[in-house]
Amino acid sequence: MKHSVVLEYKRCRGCTTCIKSCPTEAIRVRNGKAAILNARCIDCGVCIQVCPHKAIKSISDPLDMLKKFRYCVALPEPALYGQFHNMDDIDIILNGLLEIGFHDVYEVSKAAELVSDYQRQCITGGVDRVMPQISSACPTVLRLIRMRFPKLIPNIAPVITPVELAAILARREAVEKTGLKPEEIGVFSIVPCSSKVTAALTPDGLNHPVLDGAFAIRDIYLRLLSAMKKLRGQELRPLSSSGIMGVGWAYCGGESAARMGERYVAVDGISNVIRMLEEIEDGRLPEADFIELNACVQGCVGGCLTVENPYGARMRIKKLMKGLPVSRNRFTFKGKDRDVVKFDYELQYVPVFVLDQDRAAAMDKLAKIEALEQQLPGLHCGSCGAPSCRAFAEDVVLGRASEEDCIFKMRERMQYMAGSSDADEYLPAPFRRKREPPHGHRK
Amino acid sequence: MEPIKLTYHVEGGDLIGAGEASSKMKMALKKLDLPQETIRRAAICMYEGEINMVIHADGGRAEVEIAMDHITIRMIDSGPGIPDVDQAMEEGFSTAGEIARDLGFGAGMGLPNMKRYSDEMKIDTTLGVGTTVTMRFNL
Incomplete structure (x- = not known):
């Protein structure tokens, strides 16, 4: 598996800050430099945040990648919306994306509303599932469960992430609109964390990647910001197409709220996530029916590749929600087409902590x-x-x-x-x- | 193959911290790639045992023995002992104090759960001396 979290050899001074903070004990210092045990890395990005020498980073794709495709669609994660001061219209951000090289935009929050509606239909339809259901939205959490909590794999909702659904639907729409072949269309996510950069090309539960790449919010931020400034006073293309429920997926608790169940817990921060998984594993939380787990503090707004602090970003997103309808998208797929949100296969146990097979x-x-x-x-x-x-x-x-x-x-x-x-x-x-x-x- | 012996100290008076020993044991058992369901049962029993020791006996120690074909957990305390073991084994019977109950413990399910989730359970208790609960899990 190719990880996005990598060490910049020259900057690393071999201090021991990162090894202590790694939740899977995946880092060692050898010969004066840190070394990541790849099999154990879950791309949580904690080491990126704590490294005092900025020697650990996440490699995302360069924006030049867009030139390889005839038509490019941006899939902004809703966490992006919380990164700007004095912002009262999501369309400014989305139009800004068109200015920096994308031909179209498909909001991840739109796909999130589809996923939430699908989940609600499963609840009311009485689909038989292992309780409590665990959210499949955070790729770091999925990797953690696969390595350390295999007993809980059947509890994971077998549903692809909103960004993956957005990629599938955006490519379909673009093919229809442009008449180009699917491979001539580039579909790129704009993501808040290293975990989603890795997941873009090595997804969990899908046989093949559905994205062509991922850009870190941090890496495109300045270009996007100056493009947005130039748009001031100009007429904007109406692109925003999601409501409160979709945008709320940006922070901890949003996914649970959109699911409209009552007996849920929403957990943020990787150490809290681990503690919660321990309790669920021992059946110590029998009354909960849904567990939302976010590796980052405050959820995706706390991703290691964002710009703003998570609390401020959350506040701004809440403000942006004020003018939005509750939800603007329904999951209307019928019959076999409904499988578009489902995993291709059941997730597998990765026994990296096992001392010996015998x-x-x-x-x-x-x-x-x-x-x-x-x-x-x-x-x-x-x-x-x-x-x-x-x-x-x-x-x-x-x-x-x-x-x-x-x-x-x-x-x-x-x-x-x-x-x-x-x-x-x-x-x-x-x-x-x-x-x-x-x-x-x-x- | 000699059985492996692991010993965990359970701190008295710390209801919130209870579960630490079970958590550590769970990690050790996972490293051996033992059957997940057995690990879960052992962890549940150990956690219940920890809670019992914290509430009734001011802590104690847990001795875990892992052999090729079974795991044995011994929860050993020097608490007041159990006056009536049959009564203590009844579901819903509890002598837990108010503080423990306020925290949601003391439902009277500790020992019954330990019996239910283990393959064999034995209680040795002497009033004023202490209690040892021994549980076996077949592999």
């Missing part, structure tokens, strides 16, 4: 990890390049590190070799043992 071998490794962890200082100092002593013990047993990469283990060995306890007496302040103050210190 149970006896896995048990042997776990026993060794436990034994080694007991001997480690438990300071989680990060000097070994692993996020915790536990993760380090696992690295050693799995052959990713050697025991002497722990400076405390190394020190023990040096003391032993020197044959005296005085050898290498110096320790940095956090690791020193407390000494009694000298007599007469206090008066």
Whole structure:
């Protein structure tokens, strides 16, 4: 799998900030540089946000990609709408997109309304489903569940994301409108996070990508802003075609509100998401029927590739909603056509945390990890390049590190070799043992 | 293959923090790729056991033993002991205090759930000395 989250080698100074914040312990520091364990990365973007040297970034497509296609459609995520000051008309943003090189716009919020309507029809139609249903809207959450909570895979609503539905429908419309072949049309999402950049080309639940690429809000922001300024006073093409329900998907709770159920929980922030999944897994929340999980704080407005702070963006989106109707799109597909929103296949478990496929071998490794962890200082100092002593013990047993990469283990060995306890007496302040103050210190 | 022994400390008086041991055990069991349903049952039982220890016994410890064909969980506390085990096993019977009830605990389902979700359960209790609940899960 190709991830959008990558390390800019030159900028990385090998500090240990990112390794501690990674929710799947997917980063190690080796030879002075961070290294991402690709199989474990869920593209949440937390490392991008915490890196003090701006060395971790998400590679999205350059805008030049548009030149490869004869007709290009922009699919703006609603989180984009919250990025501008003094904005009272979504059409200014959408017309701005036409100015920077797109031929047409298909709002992701429009597809979101279709998804929500479909979900409501499933509820009233009494479609049999595993409860509680878990939202499939956040690709990072899907990857997390596939790796760490396989028991909950059947709970995931088998529905593609609004941006994917938008891509399918936008391409169909463009083919009809222009008479071009589907492959001559470029369909690009404008996204708030690394997770959606990755998902554009490696989607979950779809056999083939439906997008031609993704642009980060952050990367097109300035060009879009200046295009929007030039539009001032000019007549705008009416493009906005969604209501409060669709636009609300930009923040945590919006998807749940549009579903119109009452017994839902909407969770934001990756650590809260993990805690919630633990509880659901143990059946500790039996009354909930829908779980909306957003990896980012405040939902998509908190994505690592946005410009504005999530709270301000949310406030602005709420203001923009004031003039909008509740919902402007209904899911009217009939028969087989209804399958357009469904996954092509059921999501599969990705056992990246499993120590060994063979149970006896896995048990042997776990026993060794436990034994080694007991001997480690438990300071989680990060000097070994692993996020915790536990993760380090696992690295050693799995052959990713050697025991002497722990400076405390190394020190023990040096003391032993020197044959005296005085050898290498110096320790940095956090690791020193407390000494009694000298007599007469206090008066 | 020697069974693996894991020990978790359960802090007394911390109802909100209860579940930490079960969460850690769950991660360990997942790393062994044991059957998901068994992991779930073991985690549910451990969580119920943790809650019980916090409410009634000011904490204790959980010992987990993983063998090739089964998991054993022992919840060991030095609390007041259970005066009438049969009564304690009745659904809905609880001696939990007001604070625990206000937090939504004390529904009297702890021990019944532990019995329901484990393959075997045994309670050893002595008044004034403590209680050990042993649960077995077949693999």
